[in-house]
Amino acid sequence: MSILVVGSVAFDDLKTPSEEAKNIVGGAATYFALSASHFTDVNIVAVVGNDFTEREKKIFDGRSIDVAGLETADGKTFRWGGEYNADLTKRTTLFTELGVFENFQPVIPDHYKQSKLVFLANIHPDLQVDVMNQVQNPGLIGADTMNYWIERTPKELAQMLAGIDVLVINDEEARQLAEVHNLVRAAAKILQMGPKTLVIKRGEYGVLCFREGERFATVSYPLETVIDPTGAGDSFAGGFMGYLATQGEVTDPVVRRAIIFGSVLGSFCVEDLGTRRLEQLQRDEVHERYQSFKELTDFASL
Amino acid sequence: MSILVVGSVAFDDLKTPSEEAKNIVGGAATYFALSASHFTDVNIVAVVGNDFTEREKKIFDGRSIDVAGLETADGKTFRWGGEYNADLTKRTTLFTELGVFENFQPVIPDHYKQSKLVFLANIHPDLQVDVMNQVQNPGLIGADTMNYWIERTPKELAQMLAGIDVLVINDEEARQLAEVHNLVRAAAKILQMGPKTLVIKRGEYGVLCFREGERFATVSYPLETVIDPTGAGDSFAGGFMGYLATQGEVTDPVVRRAIIFGSVLGSFCVEDLGTRRLEQLQRDEVHERYQSFKELTDFASL
Numbered sequence: 260m261s262i263l264v265v266g267s268v269a270f271d272d273l274k275t276p277s278e279e280a281k282n283i284v285g286g287a288a289t290y291f292a293l294s295a296s297h298f299t300d301v302n303i304v305a306v307v308g309n310d311f312t313e314r315e316k317k318i319f320d321g322r323s324i325d326v327a328g329l330e331t332a333d334g335k336t337f338r339w340g341g342e343y344n345a346d347l348t349k350r351t352t353l354f355t356e357l358g359v360f361e362n363f364q365p366v367i368p369d370h371y372k373q374s375k376l377v378f379l380a381n382i383h384p385d386l387q388v389d390v391m392n393q394v395q396n397p398g399l400i401g402a403d404t405m406n407y408w409i410e411r412t413p414k415e416l417a418q419m420l421a422g423i424d425v426l427v428i429n430d431e432e433a434r435q436l437a438e439v440h441n442l443v444r445a446a447a448k449i450l451q452m453g454p455k456t457l458v459i460k461r462g463e464y465g466v467l468c469f470r471e472g473e474r475f476a477t478v479s480y481p482l483e484t485v486i487d488p489t490g491a492g493d494s495f496a497g498g499f500m501g502y503l504a505t506q507g508e509v510t511d512p513v514v515r516r517a518i519i520f521g522s523v524l525g526s527f528c529v530e531d532l533g534t535r536r537l538e539q540l541q542r543d544e545v546h547e548r549y550q551s552f553k554e555l556t557d558f559a560s561l
Numbered sequence: 562m563s564i565l566v567v568g569s570v571a572f573d574d575l576k577t578p579s580e581e582a583k584n585i586v587g588g589a590a591t592y593f594a595l596s597a598s599h600f601t602d603v604n605i606v607a608v609v610g611n612d613f614t615e616r617e618k619k620i621f622d623g624r625s626i627d628v629a630g631l632e633t634a635d636g637k638t639f640r641w642g643g644e645y646n647a648d649l650t651k652r653t654t655l656f657t658e659l660g661v662f663e664n665f666q667p668v669i670p671d672h673y674k675q676s677k678l679v680f681l682a683n684i685h686p687d688l689q690v691d692v693m694n695q696v697q698n699p700g701l702i703g704a705d706t707m708n709y710w711i712e713r714t715p716k717e718l719a720q721m722l723a724g725i726d727v728l729v730i731n732d733e734e735a736r737q738l739a740e741v742h743n744l745v746r747a748a749a750k751i752l753q754m755g756p757k758t759l760v761i762k763r764g765e766y767g768v769l770c771f772r773e774g775e776r777f778a779t780v781s782y783p784l785e786t787v788i789d790p791t792g793a794g795d796s797f798a799g800g801f802m803g804y805l806a807t808q809g810e811v812t813d814p815v816v817r818r819a820i821i822f823g824s825v826l827g828s829f830c831v832e833d834l835g836t837r838r839l840e841q842l843q844r845d846e847v848h849e850r851y852q853s854f855k856e857l858t859d860f861a862s863l
Binding site: 345346440441442443444461464465467474475476477478481482483484485511512515516518519553555556557558559560561 | 647648742744745746763766767769776777778779780783784785786787813814817818820821855857858859860861862863
């Protein structure tokens with residue numbers, strides 16, 4: 260089953276303690292698609308400006324990624340600049356230039372409309388709802404959001420949450436959305452808002468997942484070298500949704516394994532600057548690290 | 562096999578957002594002993610002042626805890642006061658009064674000297690070495706330490722580390738000891754200092770364990786109600802060492818299960834103020850939560 264993802268495709272300036280780069284292709288939809296394409300076909304819906312040329316589009320070439328829904332509008336591509344502190348625990352946004360993203364109205368190509376899985380990456384909740392309405396009879400809708408929308412567009416966000424199946428956010432966003440610090444309590448509140456599954460990303464610490472009558476917790480894969488955390492959350496979402504797409508049904512065990520595959524993709528993402536590691540990633544490496552995750556965490560079967 | 566633990570037995574003043582109490586019995590050896598006594602016999606070595614009466618000693622009654630090594634000295638018992646912020650993520654030490662602990666010279670009762678497992682809770686590394694030297698032919702020595710000794714007594718600490726088998730510290734201590742932020746690299750450095758097993762506690766996030774050729778990672782048990790984090794790390798150590806004591810050998814799978822039992826004890830500890838929850842804890846609750854931990858984290862066998 261193919262996945263439709265709507266979100267940003269952007270130019271990033273990244274400064275990490277070990278490396279930096281300017282004008283590299285980034286954005287949530289980019290990281291998501293590169294990750295999910297290891298599992299299934301991905302249909303991108305996004306907008307770029309006319310500074311985003313064929314050269315930049317090459318990042319999607321030779322993969323199971325359809326860019327028919329990648330619209331080119333007159334103007335500049337969304338640009339974001341970020342800088343990390345010495346131990347990569349804090350990120351400062353240096354600038355955000357919306358460019359053509361400001362007037363983005365997602366149009367879903369006809370051949371995308373049958374997509375059974377939909378992922379609404381972090382964009383204005385009104386656009387997320389708009390995309391939901393354009394897709395015919397989706398089997399599962401996942402979504403992300405951020406503090407900006409939680410603070411400024413709570414009504415629109417509530418409408419989005421009411422329509423989705425899976426919410427994938429980080430711990431601070433969960434706390435802010437629920438207005439509760441304890442994550443178990445926050446999760447109970449968020450599950451009342453619409454999603455049947457809540458996946459809480461905790462960065463280097465792991466993932467918590469809550470569904471009705473079900474809780475799952477796992478660690479993040481420990482890495483000796485972390486170069487750049489940019490895109491890790493979107494890569495997680497891509498691996499998570501990608502694995503779901505390969506399975507016929509969304510049961511508790513399937514969701515658990517999807518979370519591990521998401522964590523695997525997130526762990527590869529941070530091993531190099533920007534999308535570099537994801538671009539080189541081979542499918543057998545994904546499955547090797549999944550096995551390694553088992554060995555790392557198993558205590559019950561030994 | 563019995564465990565000998567040397568460490569503090571203290572009076573604590575605790576302020577949490579939901580509850581507070583003064584002059585309650587605390588200290589690392591207390592939390593450790595209450596936790597480990599669910600698994601095996603525990604022999605305490607510590608010092609209290611003559612303000613620590615028979616009434617206070619009742620906390621150890623009716624359990625597998627031997628207090629022959631709990632010396633009463635002329636003077637006041639070690640006192641510590643701590644206050645937590647609203648979400649329990651930060652602790653401020655309000656006061657520390659060493660009292661009789663200042664001149665503590667641990668003397669191991671003769672019938673303790675055969676203890677096969679020894680845990681050196683967080684005290685001056687010279688005292689930890691002194692205890693090691695008094696025990697005859699121990700099978701396994703575990704130890705904790707803190708930033709205070711890492712900064713002020715690095716030579717003495719190095720001597721202690723050279724003599725132990727298992728070091729149980731938190732992530733910040735590991736980083737400080739190794740002078741490396743990345744925990745995988747920090748662990749490699751610390752394993753060069755002596756211990757064959759390094760257990761890194763990450764508070765609400767879980768535990769990482771490193772041994773030669775072996776890595777294990779697990780989460781902390783998610784709780785809906787956390788009242789007071791005081792003693793969680795010592796309770797972890799107690800459950801960890803306690804389970805090791807029940808097993809004939811220290812293999813990788815045994816260490817993994819011991820870490821889960823440690824996490825179980827830590828999770829109970831924080832459910833109420835001070836030692837309250839540990840005092841009421843039943844052995845079948847420990848095993849139920851261990852099962853629940855399996856269900857929470859399993860993805861491979863489903």
